[in-house]
Amino acid sequence: MSLLIQYTLIYASVLFLVALGGCFSEHSGVINLGLEGVMVMGALGGALVMKYMSGLAALPMMIMVVLGSIVFGMIFSLFLAIAAINFKADQTLVGTAMNMLATAAATVFVKALNMMHDPNNVSSTIQYIKQKKAISVHLGGFELNWFMVIAILALAASVVILYRTRFGLRLMACGEHPQAADSVGINVYKMRYAGVLISGLLGGLGGIAYITAGVSEWKFENGVAGFGFLALAVMIFGQWKPVNIALAALLFGLLRALSNVYTGFHGLVALGLPSTLYNMLPYIISLLVLAIASTNSRAPKAEGIPYDKGQR
Amino acid sequence: MNTNEKKSLLHNDGFQTLLASLICIALGLLVGYIVLICINPSEANAAMIAILKNFLYFPRPEVALEYFGSTLVKTAPLLMCTLSVLFAYKVGLFNIGASGQYTVGAGLALYLALAWQMPWYVCLIAAMIGGGLLGAAVGALKAYRNVNEVIASIMFNWISLYTINTLLTKVKESSTTYTGALRTNNPSAIIPSLGLSSLFSGNRYVTIAIPLAILFAILVWFVMSKTKLGYELKATGFNKNAAKYAGMKEKKNIILTMFISGCLAGLGAGFLYLSGIEQWTCAQTSVPGMGFNGIAAAFLGGLHPIGSILSAFFIQHVTSGGSYVNKMVYASQISDLILAIIIYFCSFVFIFKHLMNRRIQERLTMANAKRGGE
Numbered sequence: 001m002s003l004l005i006q007y008t009l010i011y012a013s014v015l016f017l018v019a020l021g022g023c024f025s026e027h028s029g030v031i032n033l034g035l036e037g038v039m040v041m042g043a044l045g046g047a048l049v050m051k052y053m054s055g056l057a058a059l060p061m062m063i064m065v066v067l068g069s070i071v072f073g074m075i076f077s078l079f080l081a082i083a084a085i086n087f088k089a090d091q092t093l094v095g096t097a098m099n100m101l102a103t104a105a106a107t108v109f110v111k112a113l114n115m116m117h118d119p120n121n122v123s124s125t126i127q128y129i130k131q132k133k134a135i136s137v138h139l140g141g142f143e144l145n146w147f148m149v150i151a152i153l154a155l156a157a158s159v160v161i162l163y164r165t166r167f168g169l170r171l172m173a174c175g176e177h178p179q180a181a182d183s184v185g186i187n188v189y190k191m192r193y194a195g196v197l198i199s200g201l202l203g204g205l206g207g208i209a210y211i212t213a214g215v216s217e218w219k220f221e222n223g224v225a226g227f228g229f230l231a232l233a234v235m236i237f238g239q240w241k242p243v244n245i246a247l248a249a250l251l252f253g254l255l256r257a258l259s260n261v262y263t264g265f266h267g268l269v270a271l272g273l274p275s276t277l278y279n280m281l282p283y284i285i286s287l288l289v290l291a292i293a294s295t296n297s298r299a300p301k302a303e304g305i306p307y308d309k310g311q312r
Numbered sequence: 313m314n315t316n317e318k319k320s321l322l323h324n325d326g327f328q329t330l331l332a333s334l335i336c337i338a339l340g341l342l343v344g345y346i347v348l349i350c351i352n353p354s355e356a357n358a359a360m361i362a363i364l365k366n367f368l369y370f371p372r373p374e375v376a377l378e379y380f381g382s383t384l385v386k387t388a389p390l391l392m393c394t395l396s397v398l399f400a401y402k403v404g405l406f407n408i409g410a411s412g413q414y415t416v417g418a419g420l421a422l423y424l425a426l427a428w429q430m431p432w433y434v435c436l437i438a439a440m441i442g443g444g445l446l447g448a449a450v451g452a453l454k455a456y457r458n459v460n461e462v463i464a465s466i467m468f469n470w471i472s473l474y475t476i477n478t479l480l481t482k483v484k485e486s487s488t489t490y491t492g493a494l495r496t497n498n499p500s501a502i503i504p505s506l507g508l509s510s511l512f513s514g515n516r517y518v519t520i521a522i523p524l525a526i527l528f529a530i531l532v533w534f535v536m537s538k539t540k541l542g543y544e545l546k547a548t549g550f551n552k553n554a555a556k557y558a559g560m561k562e563k564k565n566i567i568l569t570m571f572i573s574g575c576l577a578g579l580g581a582g583f584l585y586l587s588g589i590e591q592w593t594c595a596q597t598s599v600p601g602m603g604f605n606g607i608a609a610a611f612l613g614g615l616h617p618i619g620s621i622l623s624a625f626f627i628q629h630v631t632s633g634g635s636y637v638n639k640m641v642y643a644s645q646i647s648d649l650i651l652a653i654i655i656y657f658c659s660f661v662f663i664f665k666h667l668m669n670r671r672i673q674e675r676l677t678m679a680n681a682k683r684g685g686e
Contacts, residue, residue, distance in 0.1 A: 033462060079656065083656070083659050083660065087659075087660055087663045088662070088663060089659035089660055089662065089663070090659055090662070092406045092408075092462055093406075093607075093611060093655065093658065093659045094656065094659045096406075096408060096604070096607055096655065097652055097653075097655040097656035097658075097659060098656070100604055100608075100648065100651070100652035100655065101649070101652035101653065101656060103648075104645050104646075104648035104649035104651075104652050105347075105649055105652075107643055107645040107648075108347065108351075108642070108643045108645050108646050108649050111642075111643035111645070112351040112352075112641075112642070112643065115640065115641065119640060122639060122640075122643075124643070221598075221645070222597060222598060223598070225470075225597075225598075226466055226467075226469070226470050229463055229466040229467070232463050233463055233467070236460070236463070274478055276474040276475070276477065276478045279474050280470065280471050280474045280475070283467040283468075283470045283471050284467075284471060286463075286467055287453070287459075287464060287467045287468070287471075290453070290457070290459045290460075290463065290464060290467075291453055291457040291459055292457075294457055294458040294459045294460070295457055295458050297458060
């Protein structure tokens with residue numbers, strides 16, 4: 001049971017961070033379908049820090065890992081920002097390209113690194129067994145990690161920023177009616193850049209949180225197995241509101257955790273269901289949830305539409 | 313007036329598309345080359361040449377011809393996935409689920425072939441219908457529940473992968489994770505070659521799937537541009553509400569589009585796995601890349617069915633070429649990287665064409681103004 005709670009919290013914090021990233025981007029009017037790729041890049045950034053700065057003490061290590069993933073995530077999200085905001089490109093296509101690009105680039109890069117150190121090592125895996133200890137926190141019987149703390153801080157910060165600050169309200173205006181926002185002197189392009197960069201920041205953090213959840217090495221060939229898209233489902237289920245997104249993330253985190261630990265529950269094992277069913281569960285539930293939540297969608301009105309100053 | 317100038321090559325839409333695609337390819341290859349140099353400067357040239365040469369890597373012409381055949385065998389399913397993406401995109405839907413529909417097609421085709429010993433055409437039809445139904449499910453979610461088709465498709469991709477892995481585990485070889493080979497277990501499930509293989513130094517995987525895929529490309533072109541159905545579907549894609557107002561059943565059209573799109577992807581899987589060139593790995597942990605490469609090929613081909621034939625071949629050529637790079641220095645995923653960069657640049661094609669047209673327009677008006685001043 002404690003293992004279930006532990007995994008639920010870990011996965012929920014990952015999903016929440018990434019979904020919140022998507023939320024900021026969409027409130028500014030840009031659909032970030034490249035979150036999956038942003039996660040891979042953030043994971044790569046954090047993993048590289050762990051690989052090359054393994055000598056650091058716990059706290060500096062933690063800070064550097066977070067910084068590494070944030071920087072990688074934000075730089076990578078610029079790919080979306082430039083294409084979608086400056087060049088008015090199709091956001092779905094750009095997102096798809098980014099997802100493919102991130103996994104391919106990370107694989108090529110990590111394989112090249114591994115081969116440089118040891119010519120016989122052609123894997124795309126980075127190990128961080130020792131370094132991972134800096135991230136985890138032991139609290140009673142639980143092994144938690146710092147990303148949960150970050151997730152809670154992010155929740156509080158996002159509620160304040162989105163609804164209580166000038167920046168947040170302006171950001172949301174750009175996603176609802178950019179022409180109106182522009183008419184009162186808000187720079188729509190700047191706001192959208194901010195939205196996308198914040199999604200890169202949070203997505204990158206989510207990426208490193210994901211690859212340190214329960215495992216101590218990561219094979220970059222596998223990307224992040226659709227987690228970025230699950231996060232988007234969480235965001236839609238949460239109706240683009242931070243608090244609701246947090247609750248949705250808890251539900252999906254629980255489902256995802258079940259596939260890791262269901263063998264520990266006699267009741268579930270006795271059902272005799274195939275293990276693949278538990279793997280599929282988050283995806284199936286998210287489809288159901290989307291079918292329910294999408295009809296009365298509270299999506300930002302102008303999301304996905306490139307902003308054209310001359311348009312009425 | 314100067315009609316000649318108006319009809320100039322640069323003004324031609326098809327030519328612009330071709331030019332844009334070539335620029336995308338050049339940029340993709342350039343960035344790929346830079347990455348290769350960054351990893352290891354001394355081997356970069358050789359690796360780039362290996363990727364671009366693909367089957368020409370073999371010096372003996374008959375061996376090269378045989379591998380050319382293998383590239384074509386894999387081009388056929390890619391072309392089908394490309395058509396699948398393209399068809400949906402023409403109706404305003406982004407079918408990122410071609411991979412999932414492809415997975416279901418592969419699963420049903422192989423299961424019927426191995427467990428029930430069905431002949432090839434039954435397997436092929438099952439693959440088609442299976443992919444189609446999965447597509448229709450996405451379409452129905454979109455039409456009736458307003459679910460974003462991209463996210464729904466991704467969810468279905470993973471659900472299909474796990475389901476098909478479970479299903480095909482029942483017909484796998486006992487000692488490996490691969491499904492049983494068709495040639496030994498059920499030769500009747502292999503698509504007939506009708507003598508095509510002798511054209512490719514006896515490459516036995518070359519079947520009528522290749523000409524069939526090209527036929528489908530022509531068929532898609534015909535349906536989209538010459539029939540009432542194609543017109544209605546495109547109208548729905550342009551403006552759902554206008555289509556509804558004009559008396560078209562817009563919900564039915566969305567579902568139908570996704571069904572056809574799924575059928576194409578499912579057939580593609582049938583074309584590959586029923587040629588016997590590959591066996592399904594039941595321990596597969598990622599969705600097959602064919603559908604994603606289809607997205608690349610669709611946009612690179614300028615969203616035109618006939619252009620897709622060329623772009624699908626090019627993309628398969630580069631993907632296959634990736635396996636000839638020196639594995640001690642580079643990862644074969646370098647070709648995925650190049651493709652991803654090409655797709656990324658493809659998203660700039662619209663703005664590129666826009667700029668080009670504006671330049672031409674400006675020049676025209678300037679020429680006209682001069683004439684007016686005379």
